[in-house]
Amino acid sequence: MFKEYEPINKKMFQIIDNDGKIINKKYMPELSDELILKAYKDMLFARTADQMIVSYQRQGRIYTYPPNYGQEAISGAVVQIMRDQDWLVPAFREMGAYLAKGASLKEIFLYFMGYEDGVNFKNAENFLPYAVPIASQLIHAAGIGYEIKYRKKDQVVFTFVGDGGTSEGDFHEALNFAGVWKAPVVFIVQNNQYGISTPFRVQTASDGIAIKSYAYGIKGIQVDGNDFFAMYKAVKESFEHAKAGEGPVLIEAVTYRKGAHTTSDDPTKYRTKEEEESWDAKDPLKRLKAYLTSKKLYSEKEEEKLIEEFKKEIDRQFVEAENYGEVALEDVFKYTYADMPTDLREQMIEHEKFLQWKNARN
Numbered sequence: 001m002f003k004e005y006e007p008i009n010k011k012m013f014q015i016i017d018n019d020g021k022i023i024n025k026k027y028m029p030e031l032s033d034e035l036i037l038k039a040y041k042d043m044l045f046a047r048t049a050d051q052m053i054v055s056y057q058r059q060g061r062i063y064t065y066p067p068n069y070g071q072e073a074i075s076g077a078v079v080q081i082m083r084d085q086d087w088l089v090p091a092f093r094e095m096g097a098y099l100a101k102g103a104s105l106k107e108i109f110l111y112f113m114g115y116e117d118g119v120n121f122k123n124a125e126n127f128l129p130y131a132v133p134i135a136s137q138l139i140h141a142a143g144i145g146y147e148i149k150y151r152k153k154d155q156v157v158f159t160f161v162g163d164g165g166t167s168e169g170d171f172h173e174a175l176n177f178a179g180v181w182k183a184p185v186v187f188i189v190q191n192n193q194y195g196i197s198t199p200f201r202v203q204t205a206s207d208g209i210a211i212k213s214y215a216y217g218i219k220g221i222q223v224d225g226n227d228f229f230a231m232y233k234a235v236k237e238s239f240e241h242a243k244a245g246e247g248p249v250l251i252e253a254v255t256y257r258k259g260a261h262t263t264s265d266d267p268t269k270y271r272t273k274e275e276e277e278s279w280d281a282k283d284p285l286k287r288l289k290a291y292l293t294s295k296k297l298y299s300e301k302e303e304e305k306l307i308e309e310f311k312k313e314i315d316r317q318f319v320e321a322e323n324y325g326e327v328a329l330e331d332v333f334k335y336t337y338a339d340m341p342t343d344l345r346e347q348m349i350e351h352e353k354f355l356q357w358k359n360a361r362n
């Protein structure tokens with residue numbers, strides 16, 4: 001696969017077309033119907049939760065949120081391959097991967113409500129907190145990969161970044177370092193065409209992102225990120241390659257951010273309706289659903305029922321998060337250092353005094 005789809009050949013790796021028909025039999029992964037159905041349901045759950053979170057935000061019940069809408073097949077494929085012992089080093093727009101790694105929706109909600117506890121991930125192993133400083137996570141992923149290699153552990157690191165993140169120096173440093181040390185890291189660039197309002201055509205003068213893999217002496221491939229099967233196959237081969245000690249892989253997953261950058265963004269200011277509609281045809285859930293229904297493995301009726309069930313569960317966890325209660329003041333100050341330094345302690349005391357004054361006024 002890597003050979004045939006060398007980035008220099010400028011051929012994007014695809015397996016199904018927009019109607020869910022297999023157009024590349026040679027690389028169709030051998031997956032059970034159960035796994036494909038599960039993957040679709042994972043993606044549907046992520047999409048339903050995503051839509052509900054945006055609605056909660058509009059109701060003033062959560063501060064902010066970066067929608068995943070349109071990008072679900074990327075995480076949807078990764079989570080079928082990532083094992084418990086593997087590492088997930090996230091950006092902030094791959095909810096499906098968080099859920100599979102063991103984060104609860106309630107924790108995800110808490111994070112976007114401003115609670116630090118939201119990234120404690122009580123039931124998840126080997127999962128770093130979201131990285132809002134763009135691309136900083138790639139350095140951590142390379143470092144973890146180096147440790148895995150050094151200690152000969154049976155682990156692989158999966159890390160995510162956006163197309164905008166590839167313009168950061170951290171992207172270069174991480175790929176360079178991981179390449180030299182053959183660290184077992186799968187770098188997944190979600191090329192969703194925008195870094196906030198910056199379109200991809202002005203993000204880089206290079207012909208896509210996958211081609212940058214040559215500069216680091218590592219494998220790279222450009223994949224249709226809205227094609228579940230292509231993503232599955234590419235991630236699986238990358239995982240095997242990294243696990244075998246052959247070094248990192250750079251996957252460019254070509255997709256489209258159908259939603260806003262975050263709930264405080266308005267994409268109508270920088271892109272056209274026509275452009276958005278042209279990507280509707282390539283929607284990842286629509287394509288996988290077309291495949292499943294053509295095989296009589298799934299129906300619209302089932303979908304309605306599932307969405308109803310999902311909505312109840314999502315709302316139940318949201319209400320739990322809403323009732324989480326107040327955070328102790330000292331929590332805000334105490335987690336950065338093992339021993340709170342004097343100046344921080346002074347700030348905490350000052351803030352306590354402010355709160356007393358404020359409460360007395362009320």
Ligand SMILES: Cc1ncc(C[n+]2csc(CCOP(=O)(O)OP(=O)(O)O)c2C)c(N)n1
Pocket residue numbers: 093132133134161162163164165166190192194195196257261
């Ligand atoms: C180092 C840094 N610079 C700027 C920002 C502000 N910022 C937040 S998201 C974003 C764009 C990220 O775009 P991309 O990497 O394509 O990811 P996407 O949001 O599309 O998933 C920017 C510039 C930041 N968080 N960190």
